[in-house]
Amino acid sequence: MTRRGFVRGTGLAVAGLALRSTGLRSAEATGFRVALLSDTHIPADPQGQYRGFFPVRNLAAVVPAVISAQPEIAVICGDAARLTGEVGDYEALKALLSPLAERTPVYLGLGNHDNRANFFQVFDPLPEGRQEVSGKHVAVIERPGVRLIVLDSLLYVDRVAGLLGKAQRQWLAEFLEKTDDRATALLVHHTLGDGDGDLLDADRLFALIRPHPKVRAIFFGHSHVWGITERAGVHLVNLPAVGYNFRDQDPVGWVEASFSAAGVDLLLHATAGNRDGDGSRHSLRWG
Ligand SMILES: [Zn+2]
Secondary structure, three states, X not given: OOOOOOOOOOOOOOHHHHHOOOOOOOOOOOOEEEEEEOOOOXXXXXXXXXXXXXXXXXXXXXXXXXXXXOXXXXXXXXXXXXXXXXHHXXXXXXXXXXXXXXXXXXXXXXXXXXXXXXXXXXXXXXXXXXXXXOOOOEEEEEEOOEEEEEOXXXXXXXXXXXXXXXXXXXXXXHHHHHOOOOEEEEEOOOOOOOOOOOXXXXXXXXXXXOOOXXXXXXXXXXXXXXXXXXEOOXXXXXXXXXXXXXXXOOEEEEEEEEEEOOEEEEEEXXXXXXXXXXXXXXXXXXX
């Protein structure tokens, strides 16, 4: 058996790592620390590039930084693969992630440049947290005071729009109804606007979470833009892409997060593109 995905590692960190003071670790030691990545766009060909960015090199540089930050988990919010979700893309991704996956569970959401069937040829189903949702790849991660729900908005491979779909929306509504009131964040690939390339059932998503004020934040990627906004009292966090930006003004990189019952602290790691915001901190409160 060579297939092996999301494998929880031995938990043994390399000795030197514990001595390095990075990011949010020292200040918010009690929080649930999560590395938030999106849009890695890994091609099978390591020389694959777009707009002068090499997604393989970018992720290869980000993985040791994530390991240094010692998060409890990492999440990739979709568009893990280059364009069409080829098996070779996922094999390359798995190899790049393996130093991290040996230490930290890595949860992969699916986006419009992923292919669900190919994805599962390379990555095994989650060992824990996997939810039974027809045709979708959904995970729930719970800690005291905090719950993360990784949703699946992949509708068509290599076309722009996304959809949660009725079965997933119904599952989410029932899940939110039956679970306790701990602060909940949703993670999904697609942007939540009303454009033809956004999450096509975004309004229905907001309608279904409205009776559940415990849903405090939604994280997403897709636009390759870093931004924090709000809608109907829900914090919206657009994660930068790891692979490349679409505009020179946007950072490329990842976000270190520390969740608590009172909110989430975010630290931007802008590793390429516009790096002006590198190291900037954002505190979203809901407690
Ligand atoms: Zn993308």
